């Protein structure tokens with residue numbers, strides 16, 4: 094019997110059970126159970142045997158759909174039926190595994206990883222802990238699929254759950270995100286911080302003198318974290334300071350002396366062909382069919398291999414690496430190019446690439462304890478519960494190019510587009526990192542309105558705020574001051590309307606009132622910010638009494654002045 | 655002892671907080687909330703502070719239990735005393751609207767701040783006014799509880815409203831607001847953003863609910879103008895109460911906002927305030943007795959539409 098449903102809105106538990114309930118597939122068996130939940134249905138899937146890439150059910154495709162890429166940098170966007178999917182052929186070899194966990198399917202099909210939406214419904218997986226859940230989309234149908242990569246299940250095992258939800262996409266998305274958070278047991282302990290990063294100013298041309306110069310200029314800017322990015326290490330895989338930097342303990346203590354949490358960048362699942370691991374421990378690397386180390390991607394003009402995060406020695410090395418960084422004094426870890434840990438290939442353990450990736454993340458999380466972990470270039474759903482922050486878009490850049498390729502390449506325009514389209518993950522799954530604010534008025538092609546829109550969007554969506562500028566330059570300090578004033582009121586409750594038509598309307602509620610940001614056309618950009626003026630200004634003072642009790646005083650500001 | 659215990663017969667959590675017994679039931683000494691009293695040595699405007707005898711604490715003792723029949727957990731949370739003003743001889747009905755506006759802002763900040771504690775699931779803000787509802791201090795103040803679980807009646811509200819949403823595709827209270835504005839007979843007071851009414855389903859005589867006309871799930875989502883209009887609404891309702899029988903009217907005032915650390919109810923849960931007064935007449939009290947306590951079924955001796963007419967007729971200076 095066909096598992097096809099002509100209309101997803103007429104789906105019901107009886108039909109699904111009858112048509113998709115139990116099936117024998119090549120190598121094993123699948124059982125799908127359906128339960129009614131608020132706003133829709135929950136699909137629970139159980140498997141036994143050797144399971145490859147299976148279709149759970151399929152349905153008729155709506156014309157306009159919201160599709161999502163598996164990874165931090167990848168696009169989350171609305172596409173129509175005429176959407177010309179293209180990924181430059183010359184980049185497939187270089188960045189194929191960045192674009193997809195299944196490049197063999199990705200480049201010839203339209204795929205939405207983890208979830209997809211339309212104006213009136215949303216379908217999505219609640220987790221990616223074992224398999225890779227995705228939607229395979231052609232002009233007429235959508236196939237709901239789960240790739241278990243040929244894993245063997247000796248007994249009946251429950252794998253990824255899906256939900257089908259009916260309603261307005263704009264409020265289904267936050268509802269869905271919360272279901273995902275609950276399924277993964279997320280408890281957000283860390284706060285969304287304000288900080289500085291070296292990358293979008295210096296890129297690889299960064300050194301200790303520059304770090305000290307910016308530290309000196311950073312006083313009173315309100316940073317909590319000061320993070321050095323790529324450029325400090327000897328090689329990708331040799332995570333020791335190069336000749337441009339002193340010892341790590343020195344870097345960390347210098348940063349800490351300014352009152353900031355010292356932050357450091359690294360790509361822990363990436364191993365360059367020139368690194369000592371490649372030379373001495375090729376058995377720690379993910380292999381291809383022929384037993385040769387598999388190239389995960391190319392960058393820094395090198396082939397980059399993937400660390401086998403299931404190899405006991407490699408795991409020990411990974412644990413020690415992070416324990417040492419923490420010991421050196423770092424309290425914030427931006428871990429990048431994480432997709433390398435989830436490429437398909439031969440590993441020590443017989444598990445799916447998703448399970449291997451999670452083993453690696455778990456080690457890092459355990460090693461750094463309560464320190465802030467920011468995921469970047471990361472498979473999104475498998476990272477839930479292990480990271481405090483997550484980059485949710487492409488790298489930003491000192492330019493705005495709506496005509497550039499939408500393939501996760503640096504571009505402030507596409508970076509900000511994802512800040513809107515993935516807004517609902519923030520504060521629920523993790524703190525969204527919209528990528529850095531570039532507030533300098535020189536050495537940049539960004540204009541005032543682009544700068545202002547980026548800053549206010551990040552602020553009003555209550556995201557992480559990180560500046561990346563040479564602080565000796567002329568900086569738009571007025572803009573920074575305005576956003577820091579609103580930030581000082583604390584947590585915000587946010588929602589966004591207009592995802593499907595791209596005319597985003599952010600409503601951002603906080604103690605200071607309800608601010609709005611309305612985007613008419615992101616490409617130019619044309620937008621309006623409506624700040625809700627306070628009728629009463631209260632100053633809050635917190636007093637800790639000797640008996641351990643806290644007193645929160647609220648006093649009208651006029652009286653103080 | 656401080657812990658919470660699970661009632662397997664009803665699915666409720668009960669907080670065992672043994673030192674609440676030592677609480678002074680009728681303090682004769684001077685007011686602890688006035689300057690120079692037990693809590694404040696300096697003048698202040700508004701303050702929300704940790705209760706001296708909390709039933710929920712951030713650092714609640716660890717509880718170890720693997721008993722299936724008698725489950726218990728840490729009583730982790732927060733209990734705060736929310737002081738509205740330094741003026742001892744005041745009340746919501748006597749305070750300037752401006753002061754109530756500050757109070758609303760403080761409530762919004764408490765709700766947001768407490769929601770950053772991942773173990774907090776529900777922030778309940780309330781006021782007991784008058785000795786008849788157990789208020790031991792006349793100084794204008796309320797309280798708040800930050801619960802580590804969703805209390806039973808909140809759960810009932812969430813379930814009923816989520817079910818309505820599933821069946822009708824929109825929020826139940828949004829529909830109630832539309833109906834009440836059209837109908838008008840239960841409305842006590844109305845402005846651009848709020849209605850105060852005796853609800854169709856009132857459990858208490860003179861019960862009044864305050865509903866925002868726009869769908870919001872918490873006070874945080876109200877803009878500054880709406881917060882101002884809410885202050886006005888609260889002022890008018892409490893003034894009408896006091897003028898009804900020409901006496902300080904005892905009530906329980908409770909804010910019902912969406913759960914925190916859980917945004918699954920934002921679309922279906924509509925923020926509202928309930929005033930549950932215990933007076934059925936000038937000198938008669940309606941008690942929470944066996945039927946109400948044991949079954950949660952209420953017998954309201956007052957026709958809600960009639961109560962609304964009486965309250966509407968009470969003139970207040972605006």
Ligand SMILES: [Zn+2]
Nearest residue numbers: 685688742793
């Ligand atoms: Zn007093």
Ligand SMILES: [Zn+2]
Nearest residue numbers: 825828869924
């Ligand atoms: Zn509503």
